[in-house]
Amino acid sequence: MLVLQVCVFAIAAWLGAHLLARSPGKPAVRWAAVGALGYALAIGADALARSVDPHDPPVLWTCLFFAVPMVTWPFVLLRLAEPGGEVPAGQRRLVAFTAVSLLIAGGLAFTFRSGAWLPAVLAVVPLLTFAMTFRRIRHRRVRALSTVATLLFGLGVTLPVYAADLLPDGLVLPMLGVDLIVLTVAVAIADAFDEGTELRADMARSALFSGLAALVFGGQAGLVILAMGTSTATTALLFGLTAAAVTGQALHSVVDRAVDRLAFAGRPDTAREREELREAADSLARRPAPSSFALPPEAEFNRLVRRALSDYTHLGRLVASPLTGLPVIGERLSARGAQDQPLERAAELKAVLREGIERLRPVAGEFSTSDEWRFFNAVHYPYVVGLRPYSVRARHEDLTPDAAAALKWFRAGVPERTLHNWQNQAAALIAGDLRTRIEADPAVSGSAGAVPGSAS
Structure with a gap:
């Protein structure tokens, strides 16, 4: 017993x-x-x-x-x-x-x-x-x-x-x-x-x-x-x-992270690098095979892009994203002669997302709070720059004038729920642009309807 x-x-x-x-x-x-x-x-x-x-x-x-x-x-x-x-x-x-x-x-x-x-x-x-x-x-x-x-x-x-x-x-x-x-x-x-x-x-x-x-x-x-x-x-x-x-x-990853923060208290860059490598190693077991990628329905694809944007600064987490199996990722790796490795695919996915964010920028220039800038601001500054406007524990140091102005604007005039809605809409726009490029590829245009990855 x-x-x-x-x-x-x-x-x-x-x-x-x-x-x-x-x-x-x-x-x-x-x-x-x-x-x-x-x-x-x-x-x-x-x-x-x-x-x-x-x-x-x-x-x-x-x-x-x-x-x-x-x-x-x-x-x-x-x-x-x-x-x-x-x-x-x-x-x-x-x-x-x-x-x-x-x-x-x-x-x-x-x-x-x-x-x-x-x-x-x-x-x-x-x-x-x-x-x-x-x-x-x-x-x-x-x-x-x-x-x-x-x-x-x-x-x-x-x-x-x-x-x-x-x-x-x-x-x-x-x-x-x-x-x-x-x-x-x-x-x-x-x-x-x-x-x-x-x-x-x-x-x-x-x-x-x-x-x-x-x-x-x-x-x-x-x-x-x-x-x-x-x-x-x-x-x-x-x-x-x-x-x-x-x-x-x-919980070994949680324990390792806590130990690294103590052991490398004076070297935060080293602790961050070790955490990124650890996340990448853990993500390999969750990573769908790139060859199994199939274009999912629009709502699911938008959700995957939104998830990848939220992990933009965590290269290790992007390793597990099914979007690393996008055909455009493999084409870009081949074009620059890079090895087809999980971290390389994650880095290329990050570059694709960065280009999608830049396409939301209305015109080249300084920071603006006008309506046409709201989607770009909603994803660029929180994800690319790393602003956390509603966190009381976040430390924002050495910000550029544009980032400092964006932080002030978020805190003073943008409720958190509004920012979340803008981010969802921006992710849908980025996903729509990316989906158009995928559907133009005949290799995947006939496989729509399947969901990448497997929860079995």
């Missing part, structure tokens, strides 16, 4: 850490990662409690940790339905009510294991949330996995009340994690679909590294348990080593 608990614990902890490392800035990813990590903590707390007394019911910490994925579940579904937009206030209130209801009902269900109304609350509220968001989830595989996960959740929450006596004491909680793992995988697929990147190779690489680390370090604690028997200390050692192994491997 302990082996099963450790395996489920390791999978949940790895999934949560992997999602956080992959796309920490996305709300759906953050909620799913918090849910997976909360479930892993619930497994660990339950195993520790049973190491003291195998016949004890779950303790308070187990109930609280298990309530975390139940609370985050509706928020994940809501964010999957609204990946890039503002969540309506009515839906936020409904989901907040759902979260509180699940928190209270889940704690009572695990504490008392009684009350016929508890499983009804636990099952019905997430199902209602899913029914509210189902049609707005864009990727059909994500919709299918979310459906399976939500149905499993609705069925699984009845186990602690009605089937706890039919199953071994330590088996109920690991069984309830199947639906959470399915939903977490659905979030990873949705993220890969949104980014246009590969998922299978990236997850397989991360899982192999984390699995090997867990086997090496957790296996030593397992040998201690075989030699000395199960106790609270040895169980805590086993779960602690396993958690450190799987999360350390999944």
Whole structure:
């Protein structure tokens, strides 16, 4: 039983850490990662409690940790339905009510294991949330996995009340994690679909590294348990080593970045160079093969261009962009005799984007705030120059007169939402120009309709 608990614990902890490392800035990813990590903590707390007394019911910490994925579940579904937009206030209130209801009902269900109304609350509220968001989830595989996960959740929450006596004491909680793992995988697929990147190779690489680390370090604690028997200390050692192994491997880039900032505090250029190389190395596993590029629908192509513009100053992140497979990229590399390498393709994509931005410039000259300049200003100064006008922590030093005037104008006269809308429109204009050039190439004009990259 302990082996099963450790395996489920390791999978949940790895999934949560992997999602956080992959796309920490996305709300759906953050909620799913918090849910997976909360479930892993619930497994660990339950195993520790049973190491003291195998016949004890779950303790308070187990109930609280298990309530975390139940609370985050509706928020994940809501964010999957609204990946890039503002969540309506009515839906936020409904989901907040759902979260509180699940928190209270889940704690009572695990504490008392009684009350016929508890499983009804636990099952019905997430199902209602899913029914509210189902049609707005864009990727059909994500919709299918979310459906399976939500149905499993609705069925699984009845186990602690009605089937706890039919199953071994330590088996109920690991069984309830199947639906959470399915939903977490659905979030990873949705993220890969949104980014246009590969998922299978990236997850397989991360899982192999984390699995090997867990086997090496957790296996030593397992040998201690075989030699000395199960106790609270040895169980805590086993779960602690396993958690450190799987999360350390999944979050290695985050740890490396923090160490570099400390080690190279006096040499920020070196730290930035190392971060760029690290991002490029991590992006290789997510990079679609350039030969597999096919022209996607207009809306998807605009979204990919918008994503690439936001990564303009991060050459390592551009390595993973499916736009590196554009035919024009290969033609430009051949024209200047450069090697067809991932970093070269990313650098060429950056040059193509830079040319697209320059085409938005009305006329050559100094900075202006007139209407015809708004799209150029919206992408040139934040992305090319690196201005962050609404960040209180950003340091803007050694700015040119034009950049200083643009910064003042953004802060004084351009709301953040307006700038975001201008950037979306500018990205659509750049994408439209680029798409026209692609469609003029007969090699790709017949392949429209496919989405570059693979989220499988």
